[in-house]
Amino acid sequence: MGVRKSARNLTSGEKAAFVAAVKRLKAQTTGRNYDWFVTTHMTYFASVGGIQYAHRSPSFLPWHRQYLIEFERALQAFDATVSIPYWDWTVDRSITGAPFTADLMGGNGSGGNGPVTTGPFAGSANWRITASASSSTSLRRAMGSNTLPTAAQVTSVLGISAYDAAPWNSSATSGMRNRMEGWQTPNLHNSAHVWVGGHMGQQDSPNDPVFWLHHCNIDRLWSQWQTRWGFDSSRYLPAAGTPGVVDLNETMQPWTGVTPATVLDHRNTYTYA
Amino acid sequence: MSTVSRRDALRYGAAAAAVVAGVAGAQVLATPAAARDPRDFEMEYRGKKIKGTHPVTGVAALSARGQRPNRSHEVYINGRKLSVMEIELPAAGGGVTIGYISAINHYEPVLIDADRNSNGLLKLTKRAVDVLGDTELTALAGAGHDHVR
Numbered sequence: 001m002g003v004r005k006s007a008r009n010l011t012s013g014e015k016a017a018f019v020a021a022v023k024r025l026k027a028q029t030t031g032r033n034y035d036w037f038v039t040t041h042m043t044y045f046a047s048v049g050g051i052q053y054a055h056r057s058p059s060f061l062p063w064h065r066q067y068l069i070e071f072e073r074a075l076q077a078f079d080a081t082v083s084i085p086y087w088d089w090t091v092d093r094s095i096t097g098a099p100f101t102a103d104l105m106g107g108n109g110s111g112g113n114g115p116v117t118t119g120p121f122a123g124s125a126n127w128r129i130t131a132s133a134s135s136s137t138s139l140r141r142a143m144g145s146n147t148l149p150t151a152a153q154v155t156s157v158l159g160i161s162a163y164d165a166a167p168w169n170s171s172a173t174s175g176m177r178n179r180m181e182g183w184q185t186p187n188l189h190n191s192a193h194v195w196v197g198g199h200m201g202q203q204d205s206p207n208d209p210v211f212w213l214h215h216c217n218i219d220r221l222w223s224q225w226q227t228r229w230g231f232d233s234s235r236y237l238p239a240a241g242t243p244g245v246v247d248l249n250e251t252m253q254p255w256t257g258v259t260p261a262t263v264l265d266h267r268n269t270y271t272y273a
Numbered sequence: 274m275s276t277v278s279r280r281d282a283l284r285y286g287a288a289a290a291a292v293v294a295g296v297a298g299a300q301v302l303a304t305p306a307a308a309r310d311p312r313d314f315e316m317e318y319r320g321k322k323i324k325g326t327h328p329v330t331g332v333a334a335l336s337a338r339g340q341r342p343n344r345s346h347e348v349y350i351n352g353r354k355l356s357v358m359e360i361e362l363p364a365a366g367g368g369v370t371i372g373y374i375s376a377i378n379h380y381e382p383v384l385i386d387a388d389r390n391s392n393g394l395l396k397l398t399k400r401a402v403d404v405l406g407d408t409e410l411t412a413l414a415g416a417g418h419d420h421v422r
């Protein structure tokens with residue numbers, strides 16, 4: 001079973017192993033390779049067949065939990081010791097500190113808006129962007145245009161006992177999920193996408209490998225919420241019969257046999273340190 | 274409320290919607306060009322040609338055209354399409370408002386209306402140009418957001 005650690009606590013060997021596995025998945029030419037994950041995210045941001053699976057809906061959290069599990073498994077096929085690290089942006093708030101160091105994610109874009117110049121993903125020869133809304137073939141960042149969410153904001157979101165609420169979309173005002181996702185203040189998830197900027201702010205945000213570290217942190221925060229309020233299926237909403245969204249026991253495309261209920265308790269698959 | 278009438282309410286305020294729709298319809302019959310929304314733009318920004326049009330609204334305007342009206346915001350940067358997606362958001366004073374995102378600024382909605390946010394579409398477009406810098410949009414940026422499978 002994997003233990004997901006904070007990026008700031010990885011050894012240099014763990015960082016190198018994570019980077020190497022990510023690059024092998026990127027180099028894979030067939031099957032569910034890195035770019036499959038990018039295009040899947042682009043497809044599922046919108047509704048597919050009239051259902052909001054990945055964003056602006058209750059299944060935002062379980063869909064991305066499964067998405068990360070699939071990505072982690074793909075990395076583990078190359079190196080069984082690898083787990084996705086998380087970026088705790090309530091602690092690591094600098095554009096030069098963890099995880100944006102030259103031995104992991106690399107730093108800001110040149111000129112504050114251009115291609116990343118440091119680290120293993122700098123330049124298209126090291127990390128070539130192929131599926132994107134913008135024509136840049138190198139990874140870009142424009143960091144620090146807003147303020148990262150604070151620990152106090154995280155605490156306020158985790159203190160909300162209701163998982164989600166009608167109308168179960170980006171306009172829901174009560175419930176934890178829309179605050180965590182960020183269409184409702186205090187906006188945790190969306191803020192960090194905007195803060196990194198460049199590809200992370202685009203529909204093809206998984207092109208930036210820090211996507212996985214950010215979403216690992218979002219998943220960790222959900223896990224903390226579950227630790228407080230319960231891992232059982234009664235804590236996910238809606239339970240049944242809600243058009244256009246994924247109820248507790250409905251399948252989350254593009255996976256088969258995966259529902260919110262099947263991913264709620266992750267503790268036999270991975271834990272957080 | 275239908276989508277169109279909700280947009281009208283957003284843009285002009287519910288009370289003014291009926292009047293504006295009538296005037297717009299008359300203009301369409303006379304000169305189609307007059308149906309242009311005053312907020313539409315075509316200009317250069319940071320070396321890129323940007324163009325934005327707001328949806329044609331109002332019952333009279335729609336029927337007078339006799340064709341499927343432009344019902345969404347359209348943005349082009351250097352001639353390449355940037356599709357604009359509507360997102361329902363919690364409104365400041367309660368209720369729901371519509372925000373807009375694009376494939377380039379995907380996690381930061383802007384508000385567009387005829388009042389305080391009348392420059393919303395221009396703001397969205399300029400933000401995308403700021404992100405693009407010396408790069409351009411690809412075909413993926415113009416792809417529709419709703420996938421039917």
Ligand SMILES: [Cu+2]
Nearest residue numbers: 189193205215
């Ligand atoms: Cu995200």
